Amino acid sequence: DGGITQSPKYLFRKEGQNVTLSCEQNLNHDAMYWYRQDPGQGLRLIYYSQIVNDFQKGDIAEGYSVSREKKESFPLTVTSAQKNPTAFYLCASRPNGEWGTEAFFGQGTRLTVV
Amino acid sequence: AQTVTQSQPEMSVQEAETVTLSCTYDTSESDYYLFWYKQPPSRQMILVIRQEAYKQQNATENRFSVNFQKAAKSFSLKISDSQLGDAAMYFCAYRSWPSTGTASKLTFGTGTRLQVTL
Numbered sequence: 001d002g003g004i005t006q007s008p009k010y011l012f013r014k015e016g017q018n019v020t021l022s023c024e025q026n027l028n029h030d031a032m033y034w035y036r037q038d039p040g041q042g043l044r045l046i047y048y049s050q051i052v053n054d055f056q057k058g059d060i061a062e063g064y065s066v067s068r069e070k071k072e073s074f075p076l077t078v079t080s081a082q083k084n085p086t087a088f089y090l091c092a093s094r095p096n097g098e099w100g101t102e103a104f105f106g107q108g109t110r111l112t113v114v
Numbered sequence: 115a116q117t118v119t120q121s122q123p124e125m126s127v128q129e130a131e132t133v134t135l136s137c138t139y140d141t142s143e144s145d146y147y148l149f150w151y152k153q154p155p156s157r158q159m160i161l162v163i164r165q166e167a168y169k170q171q172n173a174t175e176n177r178f179s180v181n182f183q184k185a186a187k188s189f190s191l192k193i194s195d196s197q198l199g200d201a202a203m204y205f206c207a208y209r210s211w212p213s214t215g216t217a218s219k220l221t222f223g224t225g226t227r228l229q230v231t232l
Contacts, residue, residue, distance in 0.1 A: 018148075041224055045220070104160040107156075107157065107158055108158075
């Protein structure tokens with residue numbers, strides 16, 4: 001079945017450690033997105049990518065990094081520079097050429113930093 | 115930059131009744147897309163309905179319909195015959211018309227939590 005897979009579902013890390021969240025899609029979508037969700041703040045865009053080896057900063061990119069070496073994969077690294085990393089992270093994708101198509105979302109990763 | 119505002123943090127509706135969720139947005143663009151997403155307790159984002167800005171006709175999907183007022187930059191969601199399964203967070207989202215060479219941003223509002231009561 002086609003879809004977007006985020007792993008792990010729950011992730012615990014010690015303060016000061018970098019951590020990488022996985023996002024894989026087999027929908028053959030070009031564009032991929034990372035969002036952070038906090039209570040009362042909705043979804044805020046961290047990074048997005050249109051094609052392989054290309055990505056742009058979103059509204060809250062500080063303390064995060066991404067790579068797009070393969071079309072299917074768009075991993076997000078939460079670095080120690082991110083001041084408040086505990087949150088729910090959502091990955092999404094959509095095809096570039098179908099302008100009216102909505103974004104499809106993974107099931108999310110809940111990151112807790114202790 | 116585009117912004118999306120949902121001014122109702124929480125709403126409540128009785129089963130079988132109708133409820134309207136509000137959304138306003140700010141943009142200088144003439145062409146764009148608007149979406150309503152539903153996020154149930156499972157936290158899976160599910161598309162409810164979409165609207166293309168160049169279409170004057172309001173979108174409808176079964177019990178869900180929108181009131182799109184382009185000049186007022188308003189995009190409200192009406193849920194008719196509310197069901198218990200409609201209880202969820204609802205997010206309004208704006209997507210820019212795509213331009214060559216860049217992925218279009220998808221901007222979300224802060225959400226409205228809808229409670230459905232018996």
